[in-house]
Amino acid sequence: LEKAHLILAESALELIPPEIWHHPAIHNYARKRGKRPSELVLDISMHYPAMKKLPDFLKRGRPDIVHYCLLLALDSPLNKENLLCTIVHTYQDKTIYIDPSTRIPRNYNRFIGLIEQLLVLGKVPPKSEKPLLWVKSKSLEELIREISPSKVFLLDEGGVKYNALTLGKRMAREARPAIIVGGFQKGELRSETKSLADEIVCVYSQPLTSWSVLAIVLTALGIAIRIV
């Protein structure tokens, strides 16, 4: 293993979309936050009444999933050993690059503030030459082409069942594996996403949250290369 790329795919992270800027629930929330709706992250726990109109609304507005997954990935031994590169791809085909040394805010509300700055201004810190996080409009297909992994593993309930350690060892045999995990709550990965995978796999017989999948895969890979 030289470098593993962890990609949270189709993640439920975006600014409030124009279609619902004028909904009263959004209006009230924006006033409370002291920002414009266009500058705020969509969050289904606050914006459910307004979101019901949106297509795929059950796959959107879950920034907490991205938050927990980033905390887990960036604090993992794999990342501390410089063997991991974590990237967030979103529902809207934006790609968020993250410097592996970034210390993601532990507090959710501070994380939301950071992401709002990122999505509005394109990078964080906004004026840095070497930002910690930066965003590009980029499809998952373009992203995969760019990082050119030696093999693409995609975690999906419907995939081939492996025990975690066997999967970890198979990933560890690759120089540059990409590991794709869905960054949303409910529903399927798009068929275009699945078509990018060399192998579609799973590690448990029941659906798991994104962070549980991540915990298992990152630990199994860490065990396979003997860093934990």
Next chain:
Amino acid sequence: LEKAHLILAESALELIPPEIWHHPAIHNYARKRGKRPSELVLDISMHYPAMKKLPDFLKRGRPDIVHYCLLLALDSPLNKENLLCTIVHTYQDKTIYIDPSTRIPRNYNRFIGLIEQLLVLGKVPPKSEKPLLWVKSKSLEELIREISPSKVFLLDEGGVKYNALTLGKRMAREARPAIIVGGFQKGELRSETKSLADEIVCVYSQPLTSWSVLAIVLTALGIAIRIV
């Protein structure tokens, strides 16, 4: 393995203590939340200026650590297989029991609301005969006596280094292992806590966050008993 008890020890979770109820920062926060200071969870990301006066303030006011750890533990395959019982022991020697079927709120602010209800009223839902979460005043020593584990493993940076899978297998050989992980940010577990352990162990050469330790230990135990 019959049942593993996961104990988050000395967790940085408590209501705002009386010593700082009258601090202006607390006053403002309470007004904004529309509650009394005595009904609010202490959170260092909001209450830092007031907290600096408190003893051990760097070990307190981190409800987010408990939140992420509970999300990981309760969503883990081990818990889904009814092999895990998760308990939160706090800095103030309160013990929070959690029905393993509980679905912890994903959103941080809703989690905080739930914990405030729990710590003020003693259980959630408040009038239930079979609550999902309930709290008792109980030291870790009393708790350990009550659950009478076959062996107590305590995870600590200073412990004997194991590779994760070996540790997972050793835990799996026990019928009722207790696994203690510190539920706070910085500083040491108390010597009384350490004295309860049969074995003090660690899985990595550098300090890890509580949730990273949990991810590793729960996965390693899951691999050892072949559920993942």
